[in-house]
Amino acid sequence: MTGSFRVDRREFVVSATAAAAFLGINSRMVFAESPAAADLMAKGYYSFKVGDIEVTTISDGIWQKPHDPGFIKNATVEETKAALTAAGLPSESVPIPFTVTVVRTGGRTIMFDSGTGAQLAPTAGKLAANMAAAGIDAGKIDMVVITHFHPDHIFGLMQKETNAQVYPDAQIVVPKKELAWWTDPGVLAKLPENRQGLAKRIQSTLPTWKNLTAAEDGADVAPGIVAVGAYGHTPGHTTYIVGSGKDQLVVLADITNIPALFVRHPEWHAAFDGDPVMAEASRRRMFDRVIADNVIMTGYHFGMPGAGRIQKDGNGYAYVPLA
Numbered sequence: 617m618t619g620s621f622r623v624d625r626r627e628f629v630v631s632a633t634a635a636a637a638f639l640g641i642n643s644r645m646v647f648a649e650s651p652a653a654a655d656l657m658a659k660g661y662y663s664f665k666v667g668d669i670e671v672t673t674i675s676d677g678i679w680q681k682p683h684d685p686g687f688i689k690n691a692t693v694e695e696t697k698a699a700l701t702a703a704g705l706p707s708e709s710v711p712i713p714f715t716v717t718v719v720r721t722g723g724r725t726i727m728f729d730s731g732t733g734a735q736l737a738p739t740a741g742k743l744a745a746n747m748a749a750a751g752i753d754a755g756k757i758d759m760v761v762i763t764h765f766h767p768d769h770i771f772g773l774m775q776k777e778t779n780a781q782v783y784p785d786a787q788i789v790v791p792k793k794e795l796a797w798w799t800d801p802g803v804l805a806k807l808p809e810n811r812q813g814l815a816k817r818i819q820s821t822l823p824t825w826k827n828l829t830a831a832e833d834g835a836d837v838a839p840g841i842v843a844v845g846a847y848g849h850t851p852g853h854t855t856y857i858v859g860s861g862k863d864q865l866v867v868l869a870d871i872t873n874i875p876a877l878f879v880r881h882p883e884w885h886a887a888f889d890g891d892p893v894m895a896e897a898s899r900r901r902m903f904d905r906v907i908a909d910n911v912i913m914t915g916y917h918f919g920m921p922g923a924g925r926i927q928k929d930g931n932g933y934a935y936v937p938l939a
């Protein structure tokens with residue numbers, strides 16, 4: 617890393633701090649795009665421990681989403697850009713990172729969600745390479761636990777052309793409610809045209825897999841890992857609590873998209889949320905829970921390190937990353 621990069625970065629943070637002050641936003645949010653975060657993004661993974669649970673967050677890459685007035689139903693593109701700037705992020709597009717959580721607990725290696733499978737954005741699809749860099753053998757993953765069936769979370773389970781399983785030897789655990797919704801024969805009629813292909817791909821793959829298990833809300837999907845339904849983003853969107861003794865990690869998945877927009881503004885309704893009112897209620901409930909328990913959580917779209925704590929901050933919340 618060059619000295620000039622550091623200088624640019626400092627100027628960038630100063631301007632972001634000024635923007636934060638102008639908007640009345642806590643300057644703590646500036647750390648969302650700290651040099652440490654940029655370095656970790658380049659490295660591709662981050663490891664830490666919660667009690668005796670070994671946790672590794674692995675970057676699958678990032679999607680630079682072009683601005684679109686329909687993206688946030690109750691915020692303008694200008695407000696979106698201002699919030700990105702206030703968090704120290706570039707504002708020319710919406711940077712949406714993908715970050716998979718892997719835990720080693722009770723002698724098993726368990727991965728939450730599966731990345732994009734290099735099937736969504738040319739700048740994503742780095743999971744396999746970064747997993748190898750982190751020293752995790754994809755062939756030795758015992759279980760893949762899925763939070764919901766959006767493409768960025770399940771396409772990594774299947775090969776692009778053939779739909780062949782990427783993890784044929786792992787147990788694949790999915791939320792029962794999510795599976796039931798997407799495989800209902802009537803679902804196509806309820807979906808916009810741009811989601812119908814997804815439903816068809818789900819219907820022709822997941823239910824045929826012998827290694828697939830559907831978990832009820834509240835079920836123990838593995839020793840110490842409990843499914844906690846948090847619906848709204850999708851009908852069966854599910855978070856997971858990983859516990860070992862008194863220690864807990866919460867896998868929040870898509871309870872919120874990027875922190876700069878939706879942790880700071882939990883009331884903003886992203887187009888990705890199927891039922892935005894229910895999604896906001898689930899978001900606030902889960903945020904209040906991880907705050908009350910003071911636990912570390914991971915977020916799929918939080919960028920590296922992909923893990924940290926949530927704090928109350930005025931009318932919204934603040935994300936305080938580890939590292």
Ligand SMILES: [Zn+2]
Nearest residue numbers: 766768870916
């Ligand atoms: Zn997602």
